[in-house]
Amino acid sequence: MTASMSPTRVLVAYASKHGHTRLVAERIGAVLREHRLGVELRDLGERGADPWPPDFAGVLVAASVHAGHHQKCVVSWAHGHATTLGLRPSAFVSISLTAADDTDEARSTTRRLIDELADETGWTPDASLAVAGALQYREYDLPTRVLMRLIARQHGGSTDTSDDVVYTDWPALEQFATDFADEVTAQTRARRAREEASR
Ligand SMILES: Cc1cc2nc3c(=O)[nH]c(=O)nc-3n(C[C@H](O)[C@H](O)[C@H](O)COP(=O)(O)O)c2cc1C
Numbered sequence: 001m002t003a004s005m006s007p008t009r010v011l012v013a014y015a016s017k018h019g020h021t022r023l024v025a026e027r028i029g030a031v032l033r034e035h036r037l038g039v040e041l042r043d044l045g046e047r048g049a050d051p052w053p054p055d056f057a058g059v060l061v062a063a064s065v066h067a068g069h070h071q072k073c074v075v076s077w078a079h080g081h082a083t084t085l086g087l088r089p090s091a092f093v094s095i096s097l098t099a100a101d102d103t104d105e106a107r108s109t110t111r112r113l114i115d116e117l118a119d120e121t122g123w124t125p126d127a128s129l130a131v132a133g134a135l136q137y138r139e140y141d142l143p144t145r146v147l148m149r150l151i152a153r154q155h156g157g158s159t160d161t162s163d164d165v166v167y168t169d170w171p172a173l174e175q176f177a178t179d180f181a182d183e184v185t186a187q188t189r190a191r192r193a194r195e196e197a198s199r
Contacts, residue, residue, distance in 0.1 A: 021095050028173065075117065078121040083122075092117065094117070095168075
């Protein structure tokens with residue numbers, strides 16, 4: 001296989017507390033593969049996980065919101081790699097229950113959470129998406145189940161703790177991943193054409 005035929009590699013880096021963001025990252029990875037991209041899925045919550053953005057033609061990061069913040073491991077990894085992240089197509093997906101609320105207040109909160117990540121890390125993704133997450137009652141310990149049921153009641157969500165509820169708009173997520181795949185592919189083609197021309 002020549003260099004120009006080798007698959008374009010994309011990093012999907014994520015952190016997940018109860019597993020829903022991992023599902024989101026896997027779905028994104030599946031869409032990117034459908035678009036003939038090579039995908040490396042990395043859990044930034046794993047000990048020692050520190051993928052190196054220059055190894056990839058594009059980077060998509062997914063993190064969930066807990067107690068008003070995205071995961072610390074994502075913030076610190078993105079902060080450490082802000083410069084190289086800015087040199088390739090990059091995107092951020094923020095998963096929260098706030099994103100399930102169809103109100104201006106909720107939209108302004110999810111926007112603020114994404115802006116805060118950019119402020120904290122110095123990395124401004126080319127594209128970002130607020131994605132509604134899940135109530136994973138079956139994964140929670142008792143105090144978390146009680147707390148989340150209370151929050152769900154306040155927001156008109158499901159209070160039936162015998163089952164999980166997923167609020168994610170999968171088609172919107174897949175469209176976002178498709179747009180990102182198109183952007184990575186276009187930029188990679190343009191870069192390869194420049195390299196060919198300069199030989
Ligand atoms: C303990 C706890 C705290 C949470 N705090 C927030 C929050 O502050 N704002 C919000 O919008 N969603 C909050 N959520 C909802 C999560 O973002 C949502 O459930 C998401 O799907 C979790 O994904 P994960 O399991 O991959 O981490 C919270 C969930 C839990 C369990």
